[in-house]
Each structure stands twice: as C-alpha cells, then as structure tokens.
Amino acid sequence: xxxxxxxxxxxxxxxxxxxxxxxxxxxxxxxxxxxxxxxxxxxxxxxxxxxxxxxxxxxxxxxxxxxxxxxxxxxxxxxxxxxxxxxxxxxxxxxxxxxxxxxxxxxxxxxxxxxxxxxxxxxxxxxxxxxxxxxxxxxxxxxxxxxxxxxxxxxxxxxxxxxxxxxxxxxxxxxxxxxxxxxxxxxxxxxxxxxxxxxxxxxxxxxxxxxxxxxxxxxxxxxxxxxxxxxxxxxxxxxxxxxxxxxxxxxxxxxxxxxxxxxxxxxxxxx
Amino acid sequence: xxxxxxxxxxxxxxxxxxxxxxxxxxxxxxxxxxxxxxxxxxxxxxxxxxxxxxxxxxxxxxxxxxxxxxxxxxxxxxxxxxxxxxxxxxxxxxxxxxxxxxxxxxxxxxxxxxxxxxxxxxxxxxxxxxxxxxxxxxxxxxxxxxxxxxxxxxxxxxxxxxxxxxxxxxxxxxxxxxxxxxxxxxxxxxxxxxxxxxxxxxxxxxxxxxxxxxxxxxxxxxxxxxxxxxxxxxxxxxxxxx
Numbered sequence: 001x002x003x004x005x006x007x008x009x010x011x012x013x014x015x016x017x018x019x020x021x022x023x024x025x026x027x028x029x030x031x032x033x034x035x036x037x038x039x040x041x042x043x044x045x046x047x048x049x050x051x052x053x054x055x056x057x058x059x060x061x062x063x064x065x066x067x068x069x070x071x072x073x074x075x076x077x078x079x080x081x082x083x084x085x086x087x088x089x090x091x092x093x094x095x096x097x098x099x100x101x102x103x104x105x106x107x108x109x110x111x112x113x114x115x116x117x118x119x120x121x122x123x124x125x126x127x128x129x130x131x132x133x134x135x136x137x138x139x140x141x142x143x144x145x146x147x148x149x150x151x152x153x154x155x156x157x158x159x160x161x162x163x164x165x166x167x168x169x170x171x172x173x174x175x176x177x178x179x180x181x182x183x184x185x186x187x188x189x190x191x192x193x194x195x196x197x198x199x200x201x202x203x204x205x206x207x208x209x210x211x212x213x214x215x216x217x218x219x220x221x222x223x224x225x226x227x228x229x230x231x232x233x234x235x236x237x238x239x240x241x242x243x244x245x246x247x248x249x250x251x252x253x254x255x256x257x258x259x260x261x262x263x264x265x266x267x268x269x270x271x
Numbered sequence: 272x273x274x275x276x277x278x279x280x281x282x283x284x285x286x287x288x289x290x291x292x293x294x295x296x297x298x299x300x301x302x303x304x305x306x307x308x309x310x311x312x313x314x315x316x317x318x319x320x321x322x323x324x325x326x327x328x329x330x331x332x333x334x335x336x337x338x339x340x341x342x343x344x345x346x347x348x349x350x351x352x353x354x355x356x357x358x359x360x361x362x363x364x365x366x367x368x369x370x371x372x373x374x375x376x377x378x379x380x381x382x383x384x385x386x387x388x389x390x391x392x393x394x395x396x397x398x399x400x401x402x403x404x405x406x407x408x409x410x411x412x413x414x415x416x417x418x419x420x421x422x423x424x425x426x427x428x429x430x431x432x433x434x435x436x437x438x439x440x441x442x443x444x445x446x447x448x449x450x451x452x453x454x455x456x457x458x459x460x461x462x463x464x465x466x467x468x469x470x471x472x473x474x475x476x477x478x479x480x481x482x483x484x485x486x487x488x489x490x491x492x493x494x495x496x497x498x499x500x501x502x503x504x505x506x507x508x509x510x511x512x513x
Contacts, residue, residue: 033356155370162371166344166346168324171369217356217399218356219361220374
C-alpha cells in the first residue's frame with residue numbers, strides 16, 4: 001500500500017492533503033460551534049466568482065495565477081457577509097445566501113465574457129487531491145504559516161464563541177476578531193479548494209469537529225481531537241483509496257463519516 | 272466616601288429610539304444599587320453603558336478612580352451558548368484571563384475553586400456547563416464575576432433561573448462578598464421590589480429617565496412606583512402591602 005508514495009504526485013497529495021486537513025479541521029471547531037457550516041459552503045461557491053474574474057483577466061494577462069484574484073475576491077465576499085450581518089438584523093444564513101448568490105452570478109457574467117474556454121474553473125471548483133501541483137504544495141505551506149500566525153487568537157475566538165457579550169465586556173475586540181476569522185477562513189477555503197475541491201472542504205470544515213464535539217466536553221480537547229481526526233482521515237484514506245482504486249476525496253469523506261457515526265454510537269452507549 | 276460610579280446627563284439613542292435620557296446619579300463605594308423599572312425602561316442599556324459595551328450618545332459615565340478599577344459583569348444567561356464544550360472551572364478561569372484558557376495553571380485553578388466554593392457550586396467545578404441547571408449556572412457566572420475580586424460588580428437580573436429558596440441564598444452571597452470586600456460596589460437589575468428593599472442600599476427607579484434615586488424607603492413608594500410603572504405599580508404595591 002505504501003509503495004504508491006514513492007511517486008512524487010502521491011507525496012504532493014499527502015503533504016497538501018495533510019495541511020488542508022489540519023487547517024480546515026482546526027478552523028472547523030469554530031465553524032461547528034458557531035453554527036457557521038453554511039459559511040464554508042457559501043465561501044467555497046463564492047470563490048467561483050473570483051476564479052471566473054481571473055480567467056477573464058487572463059485574456060490580457062496570461063501568466064496570472066487565478067489564486068491571486070480568487071483569494072482577495074473571496075476574502076472581500078467574506079468581509080461583506082460579516083459586515084451585512086453586523087449592520088443589519090438579518091440572520092447569518094440570509095447574509096451568506098445573498099452574498100454568495102451575488103458572487104456566483106458575477107462569476108457567470110465574467111465567464112460569459114471570456115472568449116476562450118478554460119479548464120481552470122472546473123479545476124478550482126472540483127479540485128483533485130491526486131493532481132496537486134508543486135505550486136499547490138507551496139500555497140498549502142503558505143496556508144499553514146498563516147494558520148500558525150493566527151493561533152494566538154484561539155483563546156479570544158473561543159471566548160467569543162462561548163459568550164460574545166461577555167467577551168466584549170472583557171474588552172475583547174469581538175467584531176474585529178470575527179472579521180479576521182472569516183477572512184482567514186476565506187483564504188483557507190480558496191487554497192484548499194484547488195487542492196481538494198468544494199465538497200471535501202465542506203466535509204473537512206464540519207465532520208472532524210462535529211466528531212470531536214461528540215467525544216469531549218472541553219473546547220481545547222475538541223480542537224486537538226478535530227485536528228487529529230482530520231489528519232488521520234487523510235493519512236489512512238489516501239493510501240487506502242489508491243489500494244482500493246476509489247476516488248480519494250470521496251473515500252476520505254466516507255471514512256470521516258464512518259468515524260462520526262461510530263462516535264455517535266459510542267457516545268450514546270456512554271450516556 | 273469616594274464615588275464608585277458617576278453618571279452625568281447620560282443619553283443613549285439607537286437610531287431614532289431614545290433608550291435613556293438625561294440620566295444622572297452618583298453611587299458611593301461600598302454601595303448596593305438595585306435598578307428597577309418596567310420592561311423597556313433602559314435598565315440593561317444602563318448596565319451595558321457602565322461596562323463599556325454601549326457608548327453614550329451624550330453625557331458621561333465615570334467608574335471610580337478610572338481604568339485601574341476592576342469591573343466584573345454578570346450578564347443574563349441568554350447570550351451564553353449552553354452547548355459550548357466547557358467545564359464550570361474553565362468558565363470561571365476565563366473571568367481571570369479574559370480569554371478562553373487552553374491550559375489552567377495551579378494558581379488559577381486555586382482561585383477559581385475558591386470562587387466556585389464561595390458561590391456554593393464547588394462540587395460542580397468539573398461538570399460540563401451543558402449539564403448544569405439554570406440556577407447552578409447562574410452561580411457559576413457569579414463565581415466568574417467574583418474571581419477577580421472586582422471593585423464594581425454589575426449584575427443583570429442574576430436571580431432569573433434560580434428557585435425561590437435559592438434566591439435568598441444568592442443575595443446573601445452578594446452581601447457576603449461585600450462584607451469581605453467593604454470597598455466593593457454592586458449594581459444589579461431586579462424586578463423584585465422586596466429584594467431591593469431588603470438587600471440594596473440605594474434604588475434607581477428608571478423609565479428611560481430617572482424617576483427616583485435614593486434610599487429604598489424613600490423610593491419604593493406608591494407615587495414613584497406609579498410614575499415608573501403606571502397603574503401596574505400601584506397594584507403591585509397593594510399586593511405587597513396586603
């Protein structure tokens with residue numbers, strides 16, 4: 001089973017997949033606990049608008065990496081979602097629904113203006129972990145460094161997740177921290193999307209954290225368990241999927257779901 | 272005696288709605304202020320302005336000697352995510368660190384345990400907050416508020432969720448805290464006039480404006496209560512009197 005990792009493409013898949021798994025599972029604890037599952041999905045779809053804009057611009061700038069347009073575009077959508085949420089009385093899923101529909105619509109308009117067909121849009125939307133390029137690995141490492149840089153905010157984000165008003169009363173800059181969290185989430189989603197595709201991102205953002213929540217009563221332990229479940233699913237799922245000749249991304253999701261349902265049964269027996 | 276809270280000509284507006292208008296009062300150190308008034312009177316807005324959660328539209332709020340004073344806020348439980356994975360002990364330590372604790376030091380644990388025990392919930396230190404009753408959680412919140420020995424303790428309807436027997440005990444905990452910390456000042460919203468009469472040293476009767484401020488015996492009178500609450504105030508006074 002391990003012979004497959006003698007190939008460079010498998011090594012790249014493992015490195016990038018592990019980084020994406022760890023990062024998404026880490027942020028997943030906030031996504032799950034703040035009931036922001038729809039945000040992950042919404043931002044992943046919003047990135048389509050950015051990719052389409054990049055493809056349109058590539059007509060004049062052929063060397064342009066779509067990521068450099070998709071990332072700021074998705075961050076802008078994420079910040080706009082946060083802004084609408086804070087400035088209106090609309091529920092968060094409504095704000096997400098409005099902004100991601102707008103981003104998708106812009107994407108369709110941008111694509112309609114391109115004169116040539118590009119496979120980039122499909123590659124970004126549906127990504128494949130086995131076709132990870134060296135540039136994708138570098139992007140994943142940048143994402144890992146960005147995540148390490150915001151680790152000191154874990155305590156403040158967790159505090160505001162538990163009780164935002166209490167955190168504000170203790171002078172925690174909750175609004176600013178929320179903008180940072182959504183912006184970093186947007187960057188993580190855009191980079192991860194090219195590597196693993198939209199479907200797998202949504203799974204990584206929710207399933208490991210939800211599994212961890214079932215098995216622990218402390219947020220610190222939940223964070224560690226979520227990261228371990230996410231990383232474990234790639235470490236086990238990637239070689240197994242190759243061995244069984246199954247699509248790797250889909251197999252990893254099935255594996256994560258199996259662990260989730262096992263945890264549910266285990267929790268029910270203990271309670 | 273030094274002033275613990277000085278509010279001068281405080282007005283708070285949200286868009287076109289005036290929540291508080293020209294509110295002024297001074298509370299001395301060691302005082303226990305009960306804030307009373309009907310729903311929508313601006314009681315929570317006043318408390319949030321004292322904690323800095325809301326900025327005044329006009330006027331000013333001064334807390335004791337300035338920023339060096341330690342202020343603790345015990346909000347209503349409605350903003351708490353009851354499903355958040357946390358132990359009662361962690362919740363109290365968060366009051367010390369002003370962030371969620373990744374690890375708890377021995378010193379922090381000792382201080383948190385002392386606060387939990389003094390609030391009567393030491394036995395629940397390692398209980399997940401999702402498993403606590405409303406009354407137990409309210410006491411944990413009080414322990415969280417007391418753990419950093421605040422000079423000003425601000426409580427928003429702290430007895431909601433506590434049964435009748437536990438309520439009296441809860442107010443005795445507050446009195447006990449003031450006994451141990453004579454310079455500590457308490458500001459608390461309550462809907463219970465008898466609580467204000469028996470435990471507070473001063474009452475602020477509010478209905479967007481100050482209807483009355485002073486000793487409970489001076490303020491909890493039929494005429495002022497009717498001014499604040501309308502005819503309902505009169506009916507309640509009659510029931511209490513009877």
